[in-house]
Amino acid sequence: MTTLPDKTSEMEQAVAEIRDGATVMLGGFGVPGTPFALIRELVRQGKRDLTVIKNDANEQGLGVDHLLAAGLLRKLITTHIGLNPRAVAMLNAGEIEVEFCAQGILAERIRASGAGLSGILTDIGAETELAAGKQIVSVDGRPVLLERALRADVALIHADKADRFGNLAYAATARNFNPMMAMAADLVIVEAEHVLPLGGLAPDQIHTPGPFVDRVVHLQSISEEYGVVQR
Amino acid sequence: MSNAKARMIARAAREIAPGMVVNLGIGLPTKVVDHLPSGFPFCLHSENGMTGIGPSLPAERADRNLIDAGGAYVSPIPGSAFFDSAMSFALVRSGRLDLTMLGAFEVAQNGDLANWKIPGKFSPGAGGAIELAQKARRVVVLTTHTDRAGKPKLVEGCTLPLTALGCVGRIYTDMAVIDVTPEGFALREIAEGLDPDQVIAATGAPLVLPQGDLPTF
Numbered sequence: 001m002t003t004l005p006d007k008t009s010e011m012e013q014a015v016a017e018i019r020d021g022a023t024v025m026l027g028g029f030g031v032p033g034t035p036f037a038l039i040r041e042l043v044r045q046g047k048r049d050l051t052v053i054k055n056d057a058n059e060q061g062l063g064v065d066h067l068l069a070a071g072l073l074r075k076l077i078t079t080h081i082g083l084n085p086r087a088v089a090m091l092n093a094g095e096i097e098v099e100f101c102a103q104g105i106l107a108e109r110i111r112a113s114g115a116g117l118s119g120i121l122t123d124i125g126a127e128t129e130l131a132a133g134k135q136i137v138s139v140d141g142r143p144v145l146l147e148r149a150l151r152a153d154v155a156l157i158h159a160d161k162a163d164r165f166g167n168l169a170y171a172a173t174a175r176n177f178n179p180m181m182a183m184a185a186d187l188v189i190v191e192a193e194h195v196l197p198l199g200g201l202a203p204d205q206i207h208t209p210g211p212f213v214d215r216v217v218h219l220q221s222i223s224e225e226y227g228v229v230q231r
Numbered sequence: 232m233s234n235a236k237a238r239m240i241a242r243a244a245r246e247i248a249p250g251m252v253v254n255l256g257i258g259l260p261t262k263v264v265d266h267l268p269s270g271f272p273f274c275l276h277s278e279n280g281m282t283g284i285g286p287s288l289p290a291e292r293a294d295r296n297l298i299d300a301g302g303a304y305v306s307p308i309p310g311s312a313f314f315d316s317a318m319s320f321a322l323v324r325s326g327r328l329d330l331t332m333l334g335a336f337e338v339a340q341n342g343d344l345a346n347w348k349i350p351g352k353f354s355p356g357a358g359g360a361i362e363l364a365q366k367a368r369r370v371v372v373l374t375t376h377t378d379r380a381g382k383p384k385l386v387e388g389c390t391l392p393l394t395a396l397g398c399v400g401r402i403y404t405d406m407a408v409i410d411v412t413p414e415g416f417a418l419r420e421i422a423e424g425l426d427p428d429q430v431i432a433a434t435g436a437p438l439v440l441p442q443g444d445l446p447t448f
Contacts, residue, residue, distance in 0.1 A: 029279040029280070029298075029300075029316065030279070030298055030302050031295065031298070032279075032295065032296045032297070032298055033296075055316070056358075078356060079356050079357070079358050079359070080355055080356040080357070080358035081355050081356055082355025082356065083302070083355075088354075088355060091354075098356075100356040100357065102357060102359070102361045102362055103278060103316065103320060103357075103358050103359035103362065104278075104316065104317070104319065104320020104321070104323060104324060104359060104362045105320075105362070106316075107315070107316040107317040107319075107320060108317055108320070110317075111317045122324075123365075124324065124361060124362055124365060124366075125361050125365075127393070127395075127396050128361060128392065128393050128394065128395070129392050129393075130357070130361065160296075171296040172281075172294060172296040172297040172307075172313050173277075173279050173280050173281055173296060173297055173298055173299075173313060174296040175280055175313055175314065175315050176279055176280050176315060176316045177315070177316050178315070179315045179317075180315060180316070180317055207315075226295060227295055228290045228293045228295050228304065229290075229302070230290055231290075
């Protein structure tokens with residue numbers, strides 16, 4: 001009997017593969033599912049001129065905010081940054097470029113590239129300012145927007161459980177954008193709270209199959225960034 | 232919260248019919264569930280990937296992985312499901328979402344909604360609002376009748392960037408229940424203690440008054 005390859009890696013080595021100027025997808029919707037440890041390592045290694053694709057800009061002092069504070073982020077493709085005053089201020093000051101996308105359309109653009117497709121056709125936002133600059137296609141006589149597939153150089157993913165091959169399972173609402181992003185980048189790095197031996201995840205429990213994943217990093221500890229936000 | 236706002240929310244809760252799949256916007260709409268009787272059969276949806284949403288939890292009892300789209304820590308209930316963001320909006324866009332209740336900066340008499348951007352002042356991005364407004368089978372708005380400066384939110388035409396065109400069916404405010412009809416805004420119910428002239432004065436577009444009774448709430 002053959003076996004499946006082992007993709008476990010050290011965090012420092014995995015993140016060292018990312019180059020300056022890379023386009024980086026970050027999982028997460030608010031706190032749940034955000035790869036905080038990988039983001040910290042990205043900041044520690046000083047990767048710069050990054051284009052980040054993430055649902056939101058986290059809150060001040062969390063996740064994406066460290067990239068903003070360190071001046072490492074050039075462009076953000078996102079749906080909503082209202083909970084991070086620094087992101088709003090940097091946008092208004094012209095210090096970062098922000099491309100807003102409707103939330104479900106962001107998910108579909110990512111999913112499309114993960115599925116090897118060039119884009120999607122949708123009427124969402126077709127009559128709003130989000131349509132500006134987008135190609136309009138007629139389908140059955142109806143005008144719809146061509147929304148291009150979004151691919152990244154790197155996806156940083158947070159999973160609850162991974163096996164050594166990179167089969168993944170997410171916890172509760174920490175799933176959000178992670179499964180699509182895990183399909184849509186040339187280098188997919190996963191941080192997992194639990195790394196299990198092969199067979200540790202039942203085949204029916206797997207949300208992302210291992211062939212999409214390149215590196216699996218075990219989170220040795222869960223920092224307070226992952227914790228419940230005290231408001 | 233003012234008494235009038237509380238009554239608006241209680242009145243809006245009657246919008247939810249048994250069996251519906253419902254998404255409630257952040258802020259006032261979220262409070263609508265507090266007015267549903269225990270055991271009321273409906274399905275609450277949250278954009279971040281959950282259906283079957285239980286009561287929100289204080290920080291000390293929260294699960295760090297379990298929030299709603301507004302960032303509140305919530306609890307699961309028997310029958311809850313978790314799914315990814317593509318699945319979540321597939322549900323919205325494909326017609327499975329019966330009702331959404333949203334806030335508003337402006338609602339026009341033709342049902343146009345502006346609730347995501349005030350150029351130069353507030354531009355955090357629309358999140359999931361465009362898909363909810365454009366694709367929910369029914370869109371109702373919960374809002375104060377006027378803004379903080381006393382300016383009407385119900386207007387002839389929106390001046391702010393639109394979320395979606397012609398999407399709003401009904402508006403619940405602290406002053407009135409108003410439907411969007413082919414004839415424009417139609418007054419259906421009025422808050423107790425007000426008379427129609429006060430509502431007309433606070434509305435930035437013509438208001439069609441009912442022929443017969445005007446129920447209060």
